[in-house]
Amino acid sequence: MRTTLLLDIAADAAGDRIAVDTPGGGLTFEALQRRAQAAGRWLADTGAAHVLFIGLNGPILPVLFFASGYAGLPFVPLNYRLPDTDLRRLIERTAPAAVVIDDDMAARIAGMDGVTIVRAGEFSARFLEGPPASAAAPDNPENESDIAVLLFTSGTTGEPKAAVLRHGNLTSYVMSTVEFLGCDEGEAALVSVPPYHIAGISAILTSVYGGRRIVYLPAFTAEAWVETCAAANVTHAMVVPTMLDRILDVMARSGESLPSLRALSYGGGRMPQSVITRALEMLPKVDFVNAYGLTETSSTVALLGAEDHRAALASADPLVRRRLGSVGRPLPTLELEIRDDEGRVCSAGERGEIFVRGDQVSGEYLHRKAIADDGWFATNDAGWLDTDGYLFVEGRLDDVIVRGGENISPGEIEEALRACDGVADVAVLGLPDEVWGEKVAAVLVCYGPPVDCEALAAHVRKTLRSARTPESWHFRDSLPYNETGKLLRRVLKAELAGLSATP
Amino acid sequence: MDIKPGSRWKSTVCTAEVVVVRPPKPAGVLQCGGAPVHALGTESQASGEVHPDHSGGVLVGKRYTDIESGIEVLGAKAGKGSLAFDGRPLTLKEAKPLPASD
Numbered sequence: 001m002r003t004t005l006l007l008d009i010a011a012d013a014a015g016d017r018i019a020v021d022t023p024g025g026g027l028t029f030e031a032l033q034r035r036a037q038a039a040g041r042w043l044a045d046t047g048a049a050h051v052l053f054i055g056l057n058g059p060i061l062p063v064l065f066f067a068s069g070y071a072g073l074p075f076v077p078l079n080y081r082l083p084d085t086d087l088r089r090l091i092e093r094t095a096p097a098a099v100v101i102d103d104d105m106a107a108r109i110a111g112m113d114g115v116t117i118v119r120a121g122e123f124s125a126r127f128l129e130g131p132p133a134s135a136a137a138p139d140n141p142e143n144e145s146d147i148a149v150l151l152f153t154s155g156t157t158g159e160p161k162a163a164v165l166r167h168g169n170l171t172s173y174v175m176s177t178v179e180f181l182g183c184d185e186g187e188a189a190l191v192s193v194p195p196y197h198i199a200g201i202s203a204i205l206t207s208v209y210g211g212r213r214i215v216y217l218p219a220f221t222a223e224a225w226v227e228t229c230a231a232a233n234v235t236h237a238m239v240v241p242t243m244l245d246r247i248l249d250v251m252a253r254s255g256e257s258l259p260s261l262r263a264l265s266y267g268g269g270r271m272p273q274s275v276i277t278r279a280l281e282m283l284p285k286v287d288f289v290n291a292y293g294l295t296e297t298s299s300t301v302a303l304l305g306a307e308d309h310r311a312a313l314a315s316a317d318p319l320v321r322r323r324l325g326s327v328g329r330p331l332p333t334l335e336l337e338i339r340d341d342e343g344r345v346c347s348a349g350e351r352g353e354i355f356v357r358g359d360q361v362s363g364e365y366l367h368r369k370a371i372a373d374d375g376w377f378a379t380n381d382a383g384w385l386d387t388d389g390y391l392f393v394e395g396r397l398d399d400v401i402v403r404g405g406e407n408i409s410p411g412e413i414e415e416a417l418r419a420c421d422g423v424a425d426v427a428v429l430g431l432p433d434e435v436w437g438e439k440v441a442a443v444l445v446c447y448g449p450p451v452d453c454e455a456l457a458a459h460v461r462k463t464l465r466s467a468r469t470p471e472s473w474h475f476r477d478s479l480p481y482n483e484t485g486k487l488l489r490r491v492l493k494a495e496l497a498g499l500s501a502t503p
Numbered sequence: 504m505d506i507k508p509g510s511r512w513k514s515t516v517c518t519a520e521v522v523v524v525r526p527p528k529p530a531g532v533l534q535c536g537g538a539p540v541h542a543l544g545t546e547s548q549a550s551g552e553v554h555p556d557h558s559g560g561v562l563v564g565k566r567y568t569d570i571e572s573g574i575e576v577l578g579a580k581a582g583k584g585s586l587a588f589d590g591r592p593l594t595l596k597e598a599k600p601l602p603a604s605d
Contacts, residue, residue: 001509001524009511009522009579013563144509175524179600180564180577189603202605210603236603265604291604300604331601 001144001171004069006209007033014181019207020214021188021232022059024129029208031132036063038133039123040070046116048098050150052091053077053195054109055102055120056218061195062204063127064100069148069167072141073098076150076162077196081483084108090152090160091115144168149201150366151295162366163295165201173298173360174205176333181211187262190229190237192217197484199238199268202299212236222246226256233260238291240268240485245275248282258283265289267300269485270395270411272418273325280313292327292393294379296370298360301336302391304328319386325415326390334358336391337376338384348387351407353397354379382409399489401430401438408440408468410489416463417442417470422451427479428470429493442470443479443492450475504532504539506574511543516551519561519582527572527588535561536584557592559585567593 007029010019015030027035043051051068053061053075061077068075076094078087080102088109091097095114103119110117127133148167152160189207191214193199207214215232217224225247229237239247244266251258264279264286271290280288287306293299304327312324330336335357338346346352355376363371371377382394394400394409401408410428417426425445430438444451453473460469474496480488506512506526513520514535520543521535533540537554541547561567561578568575569588575596576586586593 005509005511005522009577012520013580142507142509175577177601177604179598180579182564182600199605206603206605212603238603238605263603265602267604287602289602289604293604303601303604305602 001175002069002142002146002167003148003170003205004036004066006171006174006205007036007066010181010208010211014211017185017211018213020059020062021216022128026213027059027063027128029211032062032066032208034132035127036066037070039063039067039127042127043067043071043073043098046098048073048096048116050074050076050094050097052094052097052099053101054080054087054099054105055195056080057191057195057200057216058120058218059128059214059216060100060120060123061200061216062208062214064123065149065201065204067127072146074147074150076152077200078152079194079196080105088112093162094150144171151196151198151201153295161368163362164364164366165198165295165298165362166364169298169360169362170202170205172333172358173202173300174209176360177300177331178206178210180209183210183212185211186233187211187235188213188215188232190215190217190225190232190234192220192225192243193238193240193268193484194219197268198293198295198299203238222250226250226254226258229258229261230256234258235260235262236264237261238265238267241266241271241275242269242481242485244271244279248275248278251282258286261286263287263289263306265291265303267291267293267327269487270393270414271325273415274418276309276324277313280309290327292391294381296361296363296377297356297379298362300331301334301356301358301360302327302330304390308390323386323390326386326392328391329389330356330391331358334360346384348385351382351384351394351409354381354383354391354393382407399429401428401440403430403433403438403440403467404436406467412464413440413442413460413468413470416460417444417456420451420456420459422446422448423456425479427487427489427492429489429496431472431493431496433471439472440468440470441472441474441496443474443476443496445476445478504530506530506533511579512540512576513543513580514561514582514584515539515541515547516553517561517582517584518580519578519584519586520580521561521567521576521586522579523574524566524577525568525573525575527569527574529572531572531574531589533574533576534587534590535582537587538584553584557585557587558583559592561586566596566598568596569593 011033290304363377433439516536
């Protein structure tokens with residue numbers, strides 16, 4: 001099935017509903033469909049092989065995304081924060097390309113061969129404003145194995161990889177997780193993740209299929225998020241962990257209680273227990289959902305629902321309570337396994353690599369399939385399942401510290417340290433060691449003066465085991481994160497690898 | 504009747520429309536309100552009445568299946584007629600909706 005079909009049936013069944021807020025009062029589902037079809041005709045005539053978007057969030061996105069689908073071309077949102085040379089190299093890889101770019105960024109990609117540039121202002125004037133063109137849809141292609149979206153992943157070394165999502169992957173994900181027009185008419189989703197993030201793509205599709213109005217935040221700041229949430233009567237939103245912490249700070253300062261907000265989902269990184277506990281206390285009426293997913297799986301593969309959150313928070317049983325730190329259970333429409341180094345399926349409580357299989361799993365990069373012949377995809381994430389099937393994700397396998405043959409996950413040590421007084425933020429990583437191969441290092445950001453490392457070490461030793469106690473301690477004013485809240489452990493590691501540590 | 508995934512069909516005796524989610528394994532005839540459905544977009548006037556034996560209705564957003572053939576369809580527009588495949592009534596597929604996560 002193709003992604004455009006989801007818009008077609010929503011436009012036919014609920015054409016008058018508002019699909020996306022615009023400065024002009026919003027586009028209905030019918031208007032979104034007609035305007036995307038008109039833009040699709042234009043795209044088909046440009047001779048482009050890819051449709052690129054470079055810019056901030058806004059109502060252009062759903063129009064351009066569906067227009068690409070109607071034209072039968074892959075939609076490729078690029079990270080506008082990339083340096084010009086990297087941005088231009090990615091565009092070269094997708095030429096001939098039609099590029100819609102924010103006006104103030106257009107000069108960065110001027111003078112490239114095989115590139116049709118349209119400024120966002122011009123695109124809006126032509127396809128979002130004024131009377132809609134009465135153009136018929138382009139020859140609507142039917143093949144669901146066509147590429148719908150290419151997302152360049154922020155590779156750690158070498159050229160970024162282009163993750164491939166086909167129409168069938170995305171529609172399978174949306175149709176198996178969302179009820180068609182199942183949303184109440186007043187529901188609105190605030191989208192603040194950047195357009196080149198998988199959650200930005202899936203938000204377009206799940207909102208359209210569910211019949212939920214999209215409200216865009218051009219770029220995230222906690223102040224703007226809280227303000228927009230209140231002003232636009234937002235009912236649903238998705239945030240990454242670093243966003244939530246800052247949102248709660250703003251709410252605490254301003255006294256804003258966000259009465260319209262009903263559901264808040266979070267994902268894209270490890271959520272500190274202290275942050276989610278605070279969020280549950282400050283927003284008692286809001287349903288919290290923790291979602292785990294990857295670009296290569298069309299977004300969510302496991303989720304911890306609102307009831308799970310409340311049960312965990314209220315429980316005296318430590319085994320139930322710790323589920324607040326899990327990502328819940330796998331979606332019923334896919335398979336998930338933990339496997340050890342030899343490929344054996346692990347039993348409950350045993351740590352290994354997370355594997356998934358299902359229609360929504362693309363497991364594919366441009367010119368390279370990363371999925372096994374039997375359909376299983378190795379996520380490169382370490383994790384384990386508890387006896388009731390709750391999944392605990394411990395982070396990238398590459399981040400696991402191997403000390404004297406023992407595999408140590410940074411996540412649990414960070415969690416233990418974060419619970420200590422005076423610790424504002426922390427990163428744990430492995431540094432080369434002559435005796436053990438690797439040793440555990442902790443990088444701390446403190447609220448006030450540097451905390452006592454001995455006391456922290458004693459806390460970790462007591463909570464975990466001695467092999468997991470950091471042997472070197474470092475202090476920073478802040479830790480490096482990328483713009484979607486992922487800790488850049490490799491940056492810290494490179495910095496520290498050459499330095500001598502204290503003590 | 505070429506019932507492909509993603510193909511859209513409309514009732515000829517009521518307002519119901521459906522989208523095929525899973526195709527039937529053996530070929531057959533999809534019916535609504537007791538009459539064969541038509542492909543959406545083909546010129547056809549509503550004709551006839553909903554048969555009383557096939558009047559359970561189609562609801563928007565619900566899934567309907569026939570285990571024997573494997574066909575599964577999504578209600579895209581509501582109508583008074585109910586669905587059948589080769590005369591066998593399709594059954595409502597119960598699904599617990601998941602919370603929004605994007």
